[in-house]
Amino acid sequence: MNTYARFPVTLVKGQGSRVWDNAGHVYLDFISGIAVNTLGHAHPAMVAALSDQAATMLHCSNLFHIPKQQQLAEKLVALSGLGSAFFCNSGAEANEAAIKLARKYFYDQGSSRRSVISATQSFHGRLLSTLTATGQDKVKVGFDPLPPGFVHVPLNDIEALQQAVTSQTAAVLLEPLQGEGGVNIAQASYLQAVRRLCDEHGILLMLDEVQTGVGRTGSMFAFEQAGIKPDVLTLAKGLGGGVPIGALLATEKVAASFGPGTHGSTFGGNPLSCSAALTVLDVIESESLLDNVKARGEQLQQGLNALKQRFPVIQDVRGQGLLVGAQLSVDAGPIVTAARDEGLMILLAGPQVLRFLPALNVSEEEVNEALALLASTLEAQA
Numbered sequence: 330m331n332t333y334a335r336f337p338v339t340l341v342k343g344q345g346s347r348v349w350d351n352a353g354h355v356y357l358d359f360i361s362g363i364a365v366n367t368l369g370h371a372h373p374a375m376v377a378a379l380s381d382q383a384a385t386m387l388h389c390s391n392l393f394h395i396p397k398q399q400q401l402a403e404k405l406v407a408l409s410g411l412g413s414a415f416f417c418n419s420g421a422e423a424n425e426a427a428i429k430l431a432r433k434y435f436y437d438q439g440s441s442r443r444s445v446i447s448a449t450q451s452f453h454g455r456l457l458s459t460l461t462a463t464g465q466d467k468v469k470v471g472f473d474p475l476p477p478g479f480v481h482v483p484l485n486d487i488e489a490l491q492q493a494v495t496s497q498t499a500a501v502l503l504e505p506l507q508g509e510g511g512v513n514i515a516q517a518s519y520l521q522a523v524r525r526l527c528d529e530h531g532i533l534l535m536l537d538e539v540q541t542g543v544g545r546t547g548s549m550f551a552f553e554q555a556g557i558k559p560d561v562l563t564l565a566k567g568l569g570g571g572v573p574i575g576a577l578l579a580t581e582k583v584a585a586s587f588g589p590g591t592h593g594s595t596f597g598g599n600p601l602s603c604s605a606a607l608t609v610l611d612v613i614e615s616e617s618l619l620d621n622v623k624a625r626g627e628q629l630q631q632g633l634n635a636l637k638q639r640f641p642v643i644q645d646v647r648g649q650g651l652l653v654g655a656q657l658s659v660d661a662g663p664i665v666t667a668a669r670d671e672g673l674m675i676l677l678a679g680p681q682v683l684r685f686l687p688a689l690n691v692s693e694e695e696v697n698e699a700l701a702l703l704a705s706t707l708e709a710q711a
């Protein structure tokens with residue numbers, strides 16, 4: 330079906346931070362499959378782990394215990410400080426599971442709390458529940474009736490959130506850094522105030538780290554940088570490094586509301602996807618990629634700020650780690666196209682924001698090269 334406005338390019342191969350199209354053109358990849366290819370393309374550890382797993386067992390279903398799934402759950406629990414994990418196949422599924430879990434948690438307590446407050450400009454996925462939680466009208470048009478129980482407030486406005494909390498509120502669902510909505514940072518002080526507010530009212534803080542999680546912002550999870558901990562956390566995108574997997578993590582107390590028959594997924598957490606995710610997490614550690622994300626992220630923001638001096642079309646540079654946005658005074662679409670013609674793949678975050686999402690192992694030289702390609706793109710446009 331015609332669900333995507335695709336670039337007029339057919340990619341056939343990738344290696345590290347480079348991709349090739351079917352005409353033999355090579356591009357520097359600062360899209361990474363929309364924040365998915367955490368280790369770049371064809372990382373030897375991924376190739377080995379996936380080949381090995383394919384030769385052993387791809388899938389067996391959750392009718393059985395799955396050692397790799399158990400290992401992955403333990404690893405994610407240790408990294409996040411949360412209690413247990415459920416695995417699915419995408420970000421939207423992880424958020425759907427989070428919303429179901431919040432409702433079931435209060436149902437189990439005999440409470441009528443069911444509604445979820447999320448932020449305007451947020452993006453939580455395209456399932457009926459998650460597009461309703463999404464704070465952008467454009468994804469909802471034509472899909473009514475939408476499920477009830479969703480409220481939106483502006484990000485970084487704690488008073489608006491306070492006013493929105495009622496006796497029916499079950500959870501607050503936020504991205505610590507809005508990716509699709511324009512690379513908008515939730516301030517640390519705001520997240521801390523949200524945490525306090527949730528504690529005061531006994532409601533759940535659920536963080537959607539589908540785009541920001543797994544090292545993207547320079548810490549394993551973006552919430553660490555705000556010095557808070559959520560009750561519920563969702564992951565997907567970068568977790569599998571290109572193999573579909575989503576995860577829902579929650580404190581033991583909250584997770585206890587999911588028992589056999591309450592939720593499930595045929596594919597979720599199968600041996601192949603869990604091998605991929607374990608490899609991603611191992612390589613982030615063994616190659617000290619969080620340090621690289623911080624250093625390359627700073628280099629990228631500094632370089633973009635230097636370009637801002639030369640090209641007034643760039644109005645603001647913001648982001649965390651390797652999720653970086655450049656706010657333009659004009660439509661960013663033509664710049665994305667022109668950059669691609671120069672050999673640099675970047676994407677949009679809303680109509681006027683360029684978004685940069687390189688692999689977490691991108692090199693200093695590659696970041697410099699991307700900045701040079703963007704400079705020549707902007708020069709040609711000026």
Ligand SMILES: Cc1ncc(COP(=O)(O)O)c(C=O)c1O
Pocket residue numbers: 418419420421422424452453454455504508509537538539540541565566
């Ligand atoms: C923050 C966030 N949540 C959820 C989603 C939806 O993920 P998926 O496309 O895997 O369903 C996305 C996708 O862009 C996202 O950025």
